[in-house]
Amino acid sequence: MTYPRRDRLRSPHLARACAVAAALAAITVPALPQASGATAAVPGGPLYVQSAVNGLNASDSGGSVALHRPKGNEDHQQWTAVAVPGGHELRSTDDATHCLGRSGAQAAIVACGGPSAVWQVTAADPGTYALGVPGTADRLALGAAPAGGVHPELPQIGADGPLARWYLTAAPLPRAAMPPADRRTLDQVTFLTAHNAYANGVDGGFAPPFVNFFPNQSRGIVQQLDDGVRGFMMDIHQTPDGAILCHDSCTLVSRPVALWVDVQRMVDFLKAHPGQFATVFLEDYVSADVLRSELARVNGLQDVLYRPDQDGVREHGWPRTADLAARGKQLMIFTDRTRAADSGGLTRDSFGVMYQQEWTVENYWSMGSGLGGSDWSCYSRWYGAGANVPLTREETAFHPLYVMNHFRDATIAGTATTDNSKLLNRIQNFCEPAARKKPNYVAVDRYDLGSPQSAVDQLNGYTVVP
Incomplete structure (x- = not known):
């Protein structure tokens, strides 16, 4: 998924970025309690x-x-x-x-x-x-x-x-053993995530020609699911045919694919694999009406769709993955649109698409160009120009899910291999302490290179204690 702030060449999205910033400016940071006055135990090291x-x-x-x-x-x-x-x-x-x-x-x-x-x-x-x-x-x-x-x-x-108010965050964060499979909650689990999952050269949906030369992935959605990918970043644009998967613009799309087609592939896979869980992240350029109509074409979607807004998550925390499996709730869908952008009209969460900024935190995406050195700093993509959603955001009972981006401006196979092989290092020494939690979604280009799944497997062996 390529977010508006990721675009290097298209200035029209500056207006959209400003709109997002304005919406985020309305998010208030609750006042923290006064200091107790008691000398605190300070972390060592x-x-x-x-x-x-x-x-x-x-x-x-x-x-x-x-x-x-x-x-x-x-x-x-x-x-x-x-x-x-x-x-x-x-x-x-x-x-x-x-x-x-x-x-x-x-x-x-x-x-x-x-x-x-x-x-x-x-x-x-x-x-x-x-x-x-x-x-x-x-x-x-x-x-x-x-x-x-x-x-x-x-x-x-x-x-x-x-x-x-300051956190004194240990480097690295202390760890604890992961709870048994029947007791771990959704916010304790990490999922391998494919950035621009649809731009894979197998299923279609490429545009403009630049992306054809540097596909973000090399395997189709079905193969991604079989390989263990459980997070899918997708760009949707509005055309007379509905919500179409494409990058930047659909004008030059070769073999266009509609969103509902790939979501149907996911639903079919999840129904054939009880207990598995997947998440879709939409970079969303369509109207709420079009998105609702598009998802209504997916057979069986409502059977597996998980609605945290209807499940008391903000009040009681994320459910156990075993409970989700028992209920057959296997898929979440997020949009990068804001609630403010839908004000006065149909809201996306009324038909089960969650507003991502209300449920997640996410680091800024770019580590640099497709070649050369990389920038491993981890900071919120929603900070600046009035926006303030830090990676460390927490609520009393609710822990936002952490989406960690680990990719560059352009996807070059050799660079992606090197970056993906260093993924665990960046997570544990840079991004975990930055967010004071481990990532729940690790988004990469070319997940087939550099063994990012092995990093995700290691993350699923522990929890962190900030």
Whole structure:
């Protein structure tokens, strides 16, 4: 699936990005409780000082403290908490003489051992901390964000409150054994996911010619299902024939395929394989009426379609996979459209298509061009221009599913092989700590190269404990 923000060549989608940002701006971040004042137990070993508001990490940026996209320790983002008289020092793991401290009203890199390097670390539920200046009410905090903008990169010394909440995230995250198969919940499981699953050279649906030369996948949907792929990213565009699978535009499509055809393949597979579970992610350029009509053509869809909105998930958490299997609920469908975009008309969730931003978090997609070095930073695709859905988002009883993208602008077989072979490394050392959870969907190009399934198998052997 290629999202609007992924397009390098088509400026018309800037308007759509702005619309998404405006919708996200309406999402409010609940106020976090006041710090308890009690000195907290601080995680040992390397950790990230991570804003609970935007998920960005405090970094030693050339002698100043800046909030950067989570990037492992490639960007001097790891610290070690050391107990000292009056509190704790946060010492750089790259240079133990450098501490995350303060200079006047700003956070700063200071010499360890002095009073400006000491923080009083106090607990502030849920799972967050306040970093206070000893003997004062001052806290390490984000600067206020301008209307429609993002918080300043440089943290400051300010008042207690929601902007002064930080995760101290262990690097790597601690792990626990995966529960037995009959007890694990949906949010504990990881699924191999095919990016642009329809652009495979077997089922059709290619456009424009550029994509014909660099197909995202090389096997058809049926083979993908047989191979263990359980997540499917698909682009749909509206034509007189309905919701058609194609990239960018359907004008130059060769052998076009309708969405309902591939969804029917999935439903048929799931009915023949009880207990299996699959998910469709739509990059959605069609009207709600067209999408409803398209899905109505799929025989047996309602038998297997899972509706988390009707199952109390937001109140009670995700169900056990064994319970889903017993009920024959085997398929979820998400759209990247927002509820605000459907306001005043037919809503997609009224016929079982969930709004992805309400149920998931997702990292920005691109690791770079098809050749050359890669960018492994993990940060929300929904952050910026007024949007704020950090990868770390949690609710009291509800844990959003984490969709992790691991692919590039263009699919080149040799590069995809190398990237996919390094998938587990990126997940465990970069993206798990960035999100404070392991991914539930790992989306790759050319899943047949570089053994990404082996990485998914290892992820399904443990849970993480943030």
